[in-house]
Amino acid sequence: MLKRLLYIAVFSLALTMPSVAYANSSDEPVTEMIEQEIDVAVAGRTVTVTGAEGMTLSVYDLAGNVVKTIAIDSDHKQFVLDLKHGLYLIRIGNVTRKYQVR
Secondary structure, three states, X not given: OHHHHHHHHHHHHHHHOOOXXXXXXXXXXXXXXXXXXXXXXXXXXXXXXEOOOOOEEEEEXXXXXXXXXXXXXXXXXXXXXXXXXXXXXXXXXXXXXXXXEO
16 A cells, blocks of 8 residues: 555656756757748739749649649749630649639
8 A cells, every 4th residue: 555655656746847858969960941931923924923942833724734834043033824714723832823814
């Protein structure tokens, strides 16, 4: 009985103690992921992309087929899409926009 009370006391004390976290002291570099602010604006057939330098813009039809890919080589890129009438999806990074050609 005494042994059981001792186990309960130790277990209860362990639950009430604050936990301590220690930093890793190794010399390994830490890689940080920086979220980019990507903006895709569509006006008529003109698409303007900002904040996506070095990325690739893909245009998909509603069946999921890639219709066009464009390399974004500057921080502010503007281009005209010459596509048939219909609905398309423009995707760059984690940004997706709906695009309708009339």
